[in-house]
Amino acid sequence: MSVYEYIVRTKDLSKIYTLGGVEVRALDNVALDIRRGEYVSIMGPSGSGKSTLFNMIGGLDKPTKGTVFIDEVDMAQLTASELAFLRCRKIGYIFQTFNLIPVMTALENVTLPMVFAGLTTDEALDKGMELLKTVGLGERYDHKPTELSGGQQQRVATARALANDPAIILADEPTGNLDLKTGKEIITLLKRMNDEKKVTVISATHDLKMIDVSDRVVWIRDGKIERIQERKDIQISVGVMEGEDQ
Amino acid sequence: MSENQTVGSAPRGPEGPSRGPERVPEGIKGRAGIKKQIVLPWSRALQMTRENIFVRLGRSAITASGIFLGIAFLAAVLFGAACQRVASDMDLQKLGVQHEAREFQARVIWLAGMSLLVATVGIVNSMLMSVTERYKEIGTMKCLGALDAFIVRLFLLEAGVLGFLGSALGAVVGTGIMMLVYAGRIGWAGVSKAWSTHAIEFSSGAGLPMWLAFIFTLLIGGILSILAALYPAWRAAKMPPAAALRSEF
Numbered sequence A: 001m002s003v004y005e006y007i008v009r010t011k012d013l014s015k016i017y018t019l020g021g022v023e024v025r026a027l028d029n030v031a032l033d034i035r036r037g038e039y040v041s042i043m044g045p046s047g048s049g050k051s052t053l054f055n056m057i058g059g060l061d062k063p064t065k066g067t068v069f070i071d072e073v074d075m076a077q078l079t080a081s082e083l084a085f086l087r088c089r090k091i092g093y094i095f096q097t098f099n100l101i102p103v104m105t106a107l108e109n110v111t112l113p114m115v116f117a118g119l120t121t122d123e124a125l126d127k128g129m130e131l132l133k134t135v136g137l138g139e140r141y142d143h144k145p146t147e148l149s150g151g152q153q154q155r156v157a158t159a160r161a162l163a164n165d166p167a168i169i170l171a172d173e174p175t176g177n178l179d180l181k182t183g184k185e186i187i188t189l190l191k192r193m194n195d196e197k198k199v200t201v202i203s204a205t206h207d208l209k210m211i212d213v214s215d216r217v218v219w220i221r222d223g224k225i226e227r228i229q230e231r232k233d234i235q236i237s238v239g240v241m242e243g244e245d246q
Numbered sequence B: 001m002s003e004n005q006t007v008g009s010a011p012r013g014p015e016g017p018s019r020g021p022e023r024v025p026e027g028i029k030g031r032a033g034i035k036k037q038i039v040l041p042w043s044r045a046l047q048m049t050r051e052n053i054f055v056r057l058g059r060s061a062i063t064a065s066g067i068f069l070g071i072a073f074l075a076a077v078l079f080g081a082a083c084q085r086v087a088s089d090m091d092l093q094k095l096g097v098q099h100e101a102r103e104f105q106a107r108v109i110w111l112a113g114m115s116l117l118v119a120t121v122g123i124v125n126s127m128l129m130s131v132t133e134r135y136k137e138i139g140t141m142k143c144l145g146a147l148d149a150f151i152v153r154l155f156l157l158e159a160g161v162l163g164f165l166g167s168a169l170g171a172v173v174g175t176g177i178m179m180l181v182y183a184g185r186i187g188w189a190g191v192s193k194a195w196s197t198h199a200i201e202f203s204s205g206a207g208l209p210m211w212l213a214f215i216f217t218l219l220i221g222g223i224l225s226i227l228a229a230l231y232p233a234w235r236a237a238k239m240p241p242a243a244a245l246r247s248e249f
Helices: A048-058 A080-089 A106-117 A121-134 A149-160 A182-195 A208-213 B042-055 B057-095 B100-134 B135-141 B148-194 B210-238 B241-245
Strands: A006-017 A020-033 A039-043 A065-070 A091-094 A168-172 A202-207 A217-219 A225-230 B198-201 B205-208
Touching: A006 A048, A006 A202, A020 A039, A020 A048, A020 A065, A020 A202, A020 A225, A039 A048, A039 A182, A039 A208, A048 A065, A048 A168, A048 A202, A048 B100, A080 A091, A080 A106, A091 A149, A091 A225, A091 B100, A106 A121, A106 A149, A121 A149, A149 A168, A149 A182, A168 A182, A182 A202, A182 A208, B042 B057, B057 B100, B057 B148, B057 B198, B057 B205, B057 B210, B100 B135, B100 B148, B100 B198, B135 B148, B135 B210, B148 B210, B205 B210
Parallel strands: A039 A202, A039 A217, A091 A168, A168 A202
Antiparallel strands: A006 A020, A006 A065, A217 A225, B198 B205
16 A cells, blocks of 8 residues: 555644634544545535535645645645645646636646746647647637637646646635536546546535536535545436537 | 656555655656656746737726836926926026025925825735736636746736836826927927936935936836735735635636
């Protein structure tokens, strides 16, 4: 068993807010282990804490108690520049609202993390074009986000998340702002990246379509993990909608 | 099978290692060897600043106009004061009329000070708005690995460019208008004399010659813009990305 089998581990992870004198436990002693190469979906209703858990794992916010280990390194011990290095090289983020830089073209958006990683312009442009082609947007490289549809923006965001060959992709409601068909495309894309590039995908979502491609599903409610299920143990039948699906 | 080999050894266990050497990520090896730093080359920063200014041309124009107007007013006050002194001297020689000096001096200092203050408040407001509007972008950039210093650098560059442009233009226009206004009263000879006259004079007789005051007005807008952007940009850079991304702009 390889030592770094668990790429993400949380221990007693808690996030407590005090709102108007009342204590709100967004996360309550969450212990989660995620294996390298897994596709994990964190599912729960709104306010269950899945976005908070996402923020903790991604180092976007600090927990009140507990620890997050990325490849057995305690995130809280990292300096600001080490954290930046982690975000630049190890983790790729995908957001519900795409979060592309509006003044930059698709290619510039995708290559921005590469700039931070120190790639030369040529290397970055080549790699950026490759990634855009991989997500199916090779011809739209010079379009700004305002000239792209939601699904296309999310695909650019996915390409950007892969810019520096990260070990982990963190996706917060990646299909939240997309219609059924486009959402499915993104999910298929994420699964492809998980298969082909062996990236660990951790997705916080309430989109049930994600269940099918996940290796494990973590059900979260009121800040606590309700249960964790392997995909093979989940039986769902989702109705098929008529129309232009196939 | 593990794809990532550890460079060197690191003690590990449930508590995690006390920072082993950085493991090499696949794929990113520059020609010079292993690159571990996060960088933002100045050329790229300048390019991004240029893009930011031009794509948000309306907003940039408003920010620069605010600086332009404030500095133009300041320059006009200063040059006008210098010309006024020349005019007073002329009146003294020609007509033997002595104008009240002390009140005039105090008025000039007050006007110049106030106009600088008004300009500063305007600049601070513009910079605050500029940074706040882009919290989401800042949060995103931090997720891509940007260091806090990069964020600050980008905003200071933008503030500096707009500030110095607005300031230079304001200084030239403000002074120019006053030159035209006073040319009628004291003639072009008088106007050129104004350049070496004190714009601001203190009771001790020491003062600020106009040409020096002009250089001051050329630069002060840019300097104030950079200073005004410093705190908002620094604060925005230090925000945890989760908070920055929550912004609704």
